[in-house]
Amino acid sequence: MKSRIFGTECEYALFHSQGEGKSKSRWEDELLLEHLKGITQYLMSALKVVGYPLAGEFLGNGGRFYIDRGAHPEYATPECASVSDVVAHEKAGDRIVWELAELAGFLLAQAGKTGKLHVFKNNVDAFGTTYGCHENYLVAPRAxxxxxxxxxxxxxxxxxxxxxxxxxxxxxxxxxxxxxxxxxxxxxxxxxxxxxVRGIINLRKREIPRQGQNRRLHILVGDSNxxxxxxxxxxxxxxxxxxxxxxxxxxxxxxxxxxxxxxxxxxxxxxxxxxxxxxxxxxxxxxxxxxxxxxxxxxxxxxxxxxxxxxxxxxxxxxxxxxxxxxxxxxxxxxxxxxxxxxxxxxxxxxxxxxxxxxxxxxxxxxxxxxxxxxxxxHDLDPVSGIFQRCQELNLTDRMVNDNEIRKAKVVPPDDTRAWTRGMTIQSASGKNVDVIVQNWETIDIVARPKGRSSNHPFDRHRRMVNRLEIKMEDPLVVDHASILEKVRDFVEMWD
Structure with a gap:
């Protein structure tokens, strides 16, 4: 297969330094988990404030940001068709998560919770808890x-x-x-x-639906680079x-x-x-x-x-x-x-x-x-306190992509996979009189909102079921941007 789809799912660790005299050597597990869950809610609030086009957990660049089990924020890249794209989009995810942490820290301070919020892109904390950076590859069944x-x-x-x-x-x-x-x-x-239990390879049967032709290989063993x-x-x-x-x-x-x-x-x-x-x-x-x-x-x-x-x-x-x-x-x-x-x-x-x-x-x-x-x-993503970030700034590391490519990847989906359709659909409908519901990586529903009256009308549920546009993207390699996006624009304009 010369044409391959890549993607990664990276979990991040949070650390909220609460100032002198407030930190604990180790919280009780339940208390620590509840504290982290509270912090992650500020991240989700920051995501709404920062202005990225959103449809639930999916972003306008085709990627996905959500809170995984264990209160770890996780960023999944959009589907990429080249190595340079997957590198740019993973690094874009790092920057998005760091921006959210910066804003979440400000929101925490406003709520009276002082201290510095750090985000680490690593795989194990001081207590021996591990979290992953998983890889996804589109492969033929023969493989x-x-x-x-x-x-x-x-x-x-x-x-x-x-x-x-x-x-x-x-x-x-x-x-x-x-x-x-x-x-x-x-x-x-x-x-x-x-x-x-953690394997080198995960064999959950979550195939890419392409008439049984290709499948998703899910690798668990990689480090967060x-x-x-x-x-x-x-x-x-x-x-x-x-x-x-x-x-x-x-x-x-x-x-x-x-x-x-x-x-x-x-x-x-x-x-x-x-x-x-x-x-x-x-x-x-x-x-x-x-x-x-x-x-x-x-x-x-x-x-x-x-x-x-x-x-x-x-x-x-x-x-x-x-x-x-x-x-x-x-x-x-x-x-x-x-x-x-x-x-x-x-x-x-x-x-x-x-x-x-x-x-x-x-x-x-x-x-x-x-x-x-x-x-x-x-592994600290803070450009001031992060050691790798400082090494990169001091030209002690080689680059595979440049800052402009990473900045672009934060807001623009890859144009050679179905991620473009997903991302541009989210962007086209953002701020309009419709709701974008991304059911999964393959399906998007655009549903018209009721006009000019309260949404609790007895017939609204029926009208929302009828007045919707369903977009199917079952094959990640098939790119049909123009025709789909034209339908999206027509539908949005009709209800805006």
Missing amino acids: MESISFIVPFLVTRQIFTGAGRVMKGGTTQTGPFQLSQRADFIDRVFSDRTSQ MSEYALGLRAGTTSLVLRLLEEDAFHDMPVLESSVEAMKDISRRFDCPVKLENRQGRYNALDIQTIYLEKVHRFFGQHEPGLGEEEILQLWSNTLTGLRKVKISSENWTLEDDPEDLKRRIDWILKLWLINRVQQNKRFDWQDYRLQHLDARY
Whole structure:
């Protein structure tokens, strides 16, 4: 499948610093949850104040903002057809959530609840609670039938997609630092749920309705990346591997003896050898990634690459070459050499480099709690207090998209998927005498409001059922903007 749809769902963590003397070392679970639920209501209020065109939880850029279980705000990107688009729209989600937090903080202050509201884009808090950044890919049914072939790829890609994690207490049995924030929380390869039990791949039967042709692959194992390049590599390399899976081009691939244990071992030691069922010898994550890379190289020696695939393939190759040159002390997790300067592109390497500098300058060891604080601040979306944000401002990171593209993605949906129809429908009907009801990602109802009188007339329910326009977008790859939007405009004008 040359044409693929990408999307991500990212959960964020909230922290409300309430000023000196008001913070608690740990709230009771129920009290903490109720407090966070109260904070999230201010976020939803901010969403209405800030002026984004809305239809329930859906935004005018085609994405979705809502409060997930556990009182975590969550942003789902619109359907994207390119790696650059999915990167721009995920980063746009970061900025939207940060803007809402800023305004929510102001609303909290007006309500007498002083303090600073922080938003973190990470995957685990100080109490060991985890939250996810899930990925969605449109795939052919053939790929789903043999999806286990890509599990070793997903297990080992953390060497360039890991966000990095400082472990509580420093030198524990798991080591003071890990590549991945999610690895320790994955307990099986496949699962039909996204909480309590967590699989590498989620197999809930939520297919993309396209006459049974394509399906939605839902991946749970990824970290929440701050680096644009890590985001692009994550989506792009996974898409390349899926294309080969759809073309039945994977044969004699490595099979991990225990995928869950391998994921944890690699996270705890960058060059850790893992056991394979079908091969002799010692293989580490880099070796397994190289096997997949070589398969993809051979495939494109005989097949024409699709949009952006050649660029991602080269980036993948360069990244693995650079990782082979990275040297890390296994005794104390010191980054000794990074000749290809991968810290500009890979989150865990940048975070480790920053921590090592602090350790050197401040004489902190791994047991120092301030390193955990630094870890959290790396993921703070505040442009002033967020460490990654400051690194980007100081040109210490490479960019895959620019600020103009991110600003555009905040308000404009991708124009090459059904997200355009959804987003522009919401924008066209915003402020008009109609209600836009987005039933799900595939269906929108536009319902006329009663004119000139109270809405409790006994026949209003019947009239609202009749006086409505239903928009079906069952195929995410079919773009029929003009005809649908013309119907929307005609309907809105008739009732406005």
